[in-house]
Amino acid sequence: MNIDNYRNVKRNLPLNVQLIAVSKTKSVEEIMLLYQEGQRIFGENKAQEMTAKHALLPDDIQWHFIGHLQKNKVKYIAPFVSLIHSIDSYNLLYEVNSAAQKNNRVISCLLQFHIASEDSKFGFQMEECENMLQNESLYKLKNIEIVGVMGMATLTENEEQIRHEFQTLASHFKKLKETYFFSQSSFKVISMGMTDDYHIAIKEGTTMVRIGSAIFGY
Numbered sequence: 001m002n003i004d005n006y007r008n009v010k011r012n013l014p015l016n017v018q019l020i021a022v023s024k025t026k027s028v029e030e031i032m033l034l035y036q037e038g039q040r041i042f043g044e045n046k047a048q049e050m051t052a053k054h055a056l057l058p059d060d061i062q063w064h065f066i067g068h069l070q071k072n073k074v075k076y077i078a079p080f081v082s083l084i085h086s087i088d089s090y091n092l093l094y095e096v097n098s099a100a101q102k103n104n105r106v107i108s109c110l111l112q113f114h115i116a117s118e119d120s121k122f123g124f125q126m127e128e129c130e131n132m133l134q135n136e137s138l139y140k141l142k143n144i145e146i147v148g149v150m151g152m153a154t155l156t157e158n159e160e161q162i163r164h165e166f167q168t169l170a171s172h173f174k175k176l177k178e179t180y181f182f183s184q185s186s187f188k189v190i191s192m193g194m195t196d197d198y199h200i201a202i203k204e205g206t207t208m209v210r211i212g213s214a215i216f217g218y
């Protein structure tokens with residue numbers, strides 16, 4: 001890893017955009033190099049890997065879970081996870097709430113939307129998500145807090161398509177904010193943009209970019 005890559009990414013981000021350093025498959029030594037540069041938010045996509053790294057690294061790191069989360073893995077990350085980006089069903093949210101309750105915590109979560117044209121990517125459709133938000137059982141879950149949305153664009157060279165997908169996510173955010181979260185000031189996160197497309201995401205209003213390769217190398 002070359003620390004200048006990190007510095008370049010960081011320098012080019014607007015101040016209101018948070019950087020999640022995606023450290024999946026990277027060693028604790030590499031993570032410590034970024035920590036020493038001041039980076040405190042790291043993203044992982046496997047529950048056991050994140051848990052192992054959490055045990056070895058400083059306590060003031062904020063661990064973001066960004067991958068597909070299986071219900072039976074929630075218990076590993078519930079004691080310490082700072083934000084789960086990948087909520088894609090009521091059942092998963094229910095599971096996170098139960099685990100959070102056992103740990104005496106409130107866990108912040110993002111609703112993941114399926115915005116890409118590939119069908120391999122996880123996430124809600126808007127209608128499905130709104131059905132969940134209109135159901136009162138959701139509001140009985142006191143140990144989770146929904147703070148925004150997340151999405152992944154299609155892996156394509158077509159920048160117009162990527163822009164359009166990010167615009168879709170931003171408009172979902174706006175609609176949910178106005179309809180369901182208008183009185184909740186913590187509902188303010190749009191997690192979109194990775195190494196190849198974060199420049200577009202910034203133009204489309206992202207508040208959180210998840211960047212791995214551009215920092216750690218390919």
Ligand SMILES: *Cc1c(COP(=O)(O)O)cnc(C)c1O
Nearest residue numbers: 022045066194195210211212213
């Ligand atoms: C791996 C990953 C990233 C980072 O991807 P890069 O292209 O390496 O920046 C971002 N988000 C998710 C969900 C990922 O799994």
